[in-house]
Amino acid sequence: MFALESTAHGARSAWKVFAVKKLKHEAELFKAGLLAAMKYAQERGAVEFEPTDSASQKLLYVYRLLVHDKMIQPLPEDQVAEASMRHKLAIWYSKQLPKGHALLE
Secondary structure (H helix, E strand, O other), X not given: OEEEEEEEEOOEEEEEEEEOOOOOOHHHHHHHHHHHHHHHHHHOOOOOXXXXXXXXXXXXXXXXXXXXXXXXXXXXXXXXXXXXHHHHHHHHHHHHOOOOOHHHO
């Protein structure tokens, strides 16, 4: 996965491309993280998810809630995309797991 960074130099701007390190079990961390974040949001009383809500809608909602509650660092607004939010959520969940958990190895 790649991300773009803008840097301004006088009147011109340059774009640098840098790679975002993919986690070893990122898909599994994301799935478990989404469930954990949804549970957090519902227990907090912030939302009632409907069976018809898509995974993308749930992801966007829990990402915004975790940013609001200062549990994760926000992405620059121009970098908020499904892939980057999935990565952020996977990182957040990986930090909730105890050392030696199977998904961390």
